[in-house]
Amino acid sequence: MEVLLMNMADDHAVKQEENITQEGCSPEPSKTDIGRKVHKTVDLKSSSSSSSHDELETAKEENERLKMMLEQIQKNYKSLQSRFFEIIKQGSAIEEGSEEPELVSLSLGRSSPTGSKKDDKKTTICSKTEEDDHNKSGLTLGLDSKFQLSTEIVSNPSHENSSEEASKVQKRPSSGVDHKEGVEQKSQVKRARVSVRTRCDAPTMYDGCQWRKYGQKISKGNPCPRAYYRCTVAPDCPVRKQVQRSFADMSILVTTYEGSHNHPIPVSATTMASTTAAAASMLLSGSSTSQPALSTEINHGLNFSSSLHDNSRLPSYPTITLDLTGSPSSSSPFNYFNRFPTNCPATPRFPSTNLNFSSPLVSNESFTQENYFYQQSLTDTLTKAITSDPSFRSLISAAISSLVGHSSAKHGDGTDQKGDSFSQNLMQAAINSQSLNDSSLRGSSYFKGFESSSSRIGSSNQSSSLSFSSFNAASTLAFDNKQGKN
DNA sequence: CGCGTTTGACCAGCGC
DNA sequence: GCGCTGGTCAAACGCG
Numbered sequence: 001m002e003v004l005l006m007n008m009a010d011d012h013a014v015k016q017e018e019n020i021t022q023e024g025c026s027p028e029p030s031k032t033d034i035g036r037k038v039h040k041t042v043d044l045k046s047s048s049s050s051s052s053h054d055e056l057e058t059a060k061e062e063n064e065r066l067k068m069m070l071e072q073i074q075k076n077y078k079s080l081q082s083r084f085f086e087i088i089k090q091g092s093a094i095e096e097g098s099e100e101p102e103l104v105s106l107s108l109g110r111s112s113p114t115g116s117k118k119d120d121k122k123t124t125i126c127s128k129t130e131e132d133d134h135n136k137s138g139l140t141l142g143l144d145s146k147f148q149l150s151t152e153i154v155s156n157p158s159h160e161n162s163s164e165e166a167s168k169v170q171k172r173p174s175s176g177v178d179h180k181e182g183v184e185q186k187s188q189v190k191r192a193r194v195s196v197r198t199r200c201d202a203p204t205m206y207d208g209c210q211w212r213k214y215g216q217k218i219s220k221g222n223p224c225p226r227a228y229y230r231c232t233v234a235p236d237c238p239v240r241k242q243v244q245r246s247f248a249d250m251s252i253l254v255t256t257y258e259g260s261h262n263h264p265i266p267v268s269a270t271t272m273a274s275t276t277a278a279a280a281s282m283l284l285s286g287s288s289t290s291q292p293a294l295s296t297e298i299n300h301g302l303n304f305s306s307s308l309h310d311n312s313r314l315p316s317y318p319t320i321t322l323d324l325t326g327s328p329s330s331s332s333p334f335n336y337f338n339r340f341p342t343n344c345p346a347t348p349r350f351p352s353t354n355l356n357f358s359s360p361l362v363s364n365e366s367f368t369q370e371n372y373f374y375q376q377s378l379t380d381t382l383t384k385a386i387t388s389d390p391s392f393r394s395l396i397s398a399a400i401s402s403l404v405g406h407s408s409a410k411h412g413d414g415t416d417q418k419g420d421s422f423s424q425n426l427m428q429a430a431i432n433s434q435s436l437n438d439s440s441l442r443g444s445s446y447f448k449g450f451e452s453s454s455s456r457i458g459s460s461n462q463s464s465s466l467s468f469s470s471f472n473a474a475s476t477l478a479f480d481n482k483q484g485k486n
Numbered sequence: 487c488g489c490g491t492t493t494g495a496c497c498a499g500c501g502c
Numbered sequence: 503g504c505g506c507t508g509g510t511c512a513a514a515c516g517c518g
Contacts, residue, residue, distance in 0.1 A: 242509090
């Protein structure tokens with residue numbers, strides 16, 4: 001497995017080189033161009049024309065020159081990579097001494113500006129105390145041992161109803177305590193939450209589904225009311241969502257989804273549904289295993305921050321947060337790995353996994369070396385994570401597809417192709433890793449646990465390409481808010 | 487009139 | 503046990 005991962009990393013490094021060549025040394029021919037030149041040479045050789053002899057010589061010289069160039073680029077790449085890892089190593093050494101050693105925040109982009117500590121008491125702010133507490137208990141993606149899932153529950157929508165009923169039963173103990181344990185498990189399954197942060201001016205984010213508002217509350221620490229919605233596509237659909245503006249940044253809309261649709265969803269809703277389903281699958285399946293593989297990866301570069309929910313009086317639901325805000329922040333490379341600073345509602349018992357897909361895609365003009373460092377490291381670490389975690393793979397696929405959709409949409413003005421290439425690299429990594437995983441990684445106990453714990457993951461894997469297409473088709477969700485009925 | 491929203495009341499869980 | 507808080511219910515209300 002190590003070898004495979006290494007190969008993966010190498011493959012990906014080559015892809016990164018391509019990227020660097022194209023992005024960073026744009027006036028010079030890329031590796032792909034080199035390939036074309038070589039091909040051209042072969043074609044010329046096969047030609048019988050004597051007049052092309054000079055051209056052949058020229059092409060040979062050019063090929064030599066390009067090879068030299070490629071070698072130079074490779075050297076540069078390796079030196080930059082080693083520098084980067086040194087920096088990362090230093091950074092992690094610092095953090096080990098002072099802060100939480102394990103990170104749950106996968107930043108695929110720049111995180112939101114670091115929240116001020118003065119907001120510690122707010123429900124949406126990370127609580128360091130609780131982070132520490134949680135770290136003591138040993139945080140991985142594996143959640144509390146209580147939180148064990150049945151494959152059936154996750155995979156079979158029909159159980160969703162029962163899970164909702166179960167949660168009601170749980171709320172009203174007078175109804176019976178017969179299946180209390182099962183009830184608790186199921187209700188927790190149902191209550192796995194996926195929180196999506198998007199920049200959105202509209203009251204709610206358009207996600208393709210029909211929702212009916214059934215309540216509104218002012219929650220502690222945030223003057224912005226939290227609205228409660230039910231899915232009304234089907235009368236008994238258990239899916240609910242909460243919509244609340246971020247107090248730290250009013251332009252950010254935090255939409256939290258709970259449960260899975262038990263009915264066919266509109267095409268326009270597949271984007272969010274598949275994202276949240278994949279995220280929930282990841283969270284839930286992660287909770288059911290100790291995930292040694294991923295934990296290992298965590299230690300080897302994938303940044304997991306123990307950002308915990310701190311709505312301490314809440315029932316503790318595992319929550320995964322997808323940050324699609326694309327909020328630019330500090331240019332420090334370490335900020336790419338920062339904790340999800342401003343809005344991590346924390347639970348005492350369950351970690352919240354933050355996938356921050358805000359990224360350089362959204363901003364900006366200067367594609368600096370830091371970005372290269374960031375991308376290289378990110379793709380490496382993501383590659384490792386992807387190879388070791390099928391549901392993570394599907395989640396990444398979904399989110400990236402969404403971003404690619406955005407990027408593609410922006411290509412008209414030619415401003416976001418860099419980010420797009422990054423996304424494509426990641427997608428390629430995901431695709432490559434899929435074949436690797438399928439053939440080689442299943443043997444690990446970790447994967448056995450994974451596959452048995454969430455059959456939905458399997459479908460996610462199989463349909464990762466479908467996810468791409470569906471996302472591309474509907475990736476405008478963040479921009480279509482004004483169409484939203486709510 | 488039907489549907490969705492608003493809003494105050496109620497319930498359950500949790501910490502002290 | 504009490505108070506606080508999040509989540510839900512349901513009657514009242516508004517809109518097309």
